[in-house]
Amino acid sequence: xxxxxxxxxxxxxxxxxxxxxxxxxxxxxxxxxxxxxxxxxxxxxxxxxxxxxxxxxxxxxxxxxxxxxxxxxxxxxxxxxxxxxxxxxxxxx
Numbered sequence: 001x002x003x004x005x006x007x008x009x010x011x012x013x014x015x016x017x018x019x020x021x022x023x024x025x026x027x028x029x030x031x032x033x034x035x036x037x038x039x040x041x042x043x044x045x046x047x048x049x050x051x052x053x054x055x056x057x058x059x060x061x062x063x064x065x066x067x068x069x070x071x072x073x074x075x076x077x078x079x080x081x082x083x084x085x086x087x088x089x090x091x092x093x
Contacts, residue, residue, distance in 0.1 A: 010059035012066065014049035014078055018085040023048075023074050027056070027063045035089050046087040049078045 011031040016023035028034040035047055053059040066077065082088060 008054055008056070010053045010056050012051045012053065012059050012062045013047060014066070014074065015045070015047055016078075017046050017048070021071065023071075023078075025063060025067050025074070027059045029056075032089070032092055046085070047089045047092075048082050048085055048087070050088060050092075 009029060011028050012025075013028060013031060013034070014023050014025050015035075026034075031047070031050060035045075051059075051062060053062065066074065069077075078085065
């Protein structure tokens with residue numbers, strides 16, 4: 001990587017909590033900023049799952065695959081990374 005050239009970061013994320021069945025799935029270039037903006041939406045403020053990608057196109061394809069899966073698949077995906085449904089925001093650097 002050349003000096004002054006920053007790496008791209010794209011995150012596929014799932015927000016929600018274990019007690020509410022509605023999960024929010026999306027892509028963000030700045031997941032910390034995204035989470036700060038979600039503070040006013042009850043039940044959607046926990047980052048419960050994320051994946052990091054260097055290319056936006058790959059992140060968008062993955063987002064589409066996750067969204068097109070069923071709700072049970074969404075729950076399994078979250079629980080594969082985060083079985084206790086903890087807020088993962090602090091794990092971002």
